């Protein structure tokens with residue numbers, strides 16, 4: 517993986533070096549995130565006892581999944597896709613345009629680009645080729661587990677925290693958006709577009725329990741304390757408290 521780490525580092529360094537102090541931390545956030553997503557991916561591949569080829573395809577896809585974040589932030593100064601562009605598709609364009617993975621066999625490159633393109637979809641299309649389906653699911657789980665950690669650390673100190681990762685959402689202590697609460701009650705993944713405040717973001721992260729694919733990632737969501745911390749941040753209403761058991765059952769399944 518070392519040569520791919522060098523390629524990815526070279527690519528992102530151009531953005532990091534040319535940024536001002538404020539912007540640099542946002543690029544660095546995505547750079548560090550990418551490396552941790554790779555680590556998570558390695559954890560999942562080992563837990564699945566995946567073969568060498570598929571492991572390396574998943575690892576490269578994990579490392580490059582957010583390539584599009586760099587040109588996205590350069591142009592739009594935001595990580596909100598709704599206000600800018602689809603960063604997954606932009607990532608595919610940049611991997612090709614900058615020939616970042618030009619030396620890989622065509623079929624492996626196709627799977628990697630597919631996983632990058634699909635990593636942020638709300639729902640995966642049916643009937644994906646088997647290799648693409650598994651690498652994409654691995655990247656999505658690896659990504660979600662790391663994002664939860666990043667967002668929870670930012671939510672601890674909203675007042676002093678960088679507002680970009682939290683998508684400029686504000687802390688409104690008792691507010692919960694009904695449609696997001698309903699998604700959770702229906703054991704479904706909530707959608708980004710519906711979020712109006714940080715409690716919604718907490719509920720959205722909890723709803724990811726229903727979209728995790730592998731035992732390894734489900735276990736991480738519990739073991740890293742994400743479930744407890746997310747509930748701790750939410751208002752203690754009966755509807756919120758009722759969500760806890762189904763989520764834990766899902767994560768232990």
Ligand SMILES: [Fe+2]
Nearest residue numbers: 581582635636
């Ligand atoms: Fe992403």
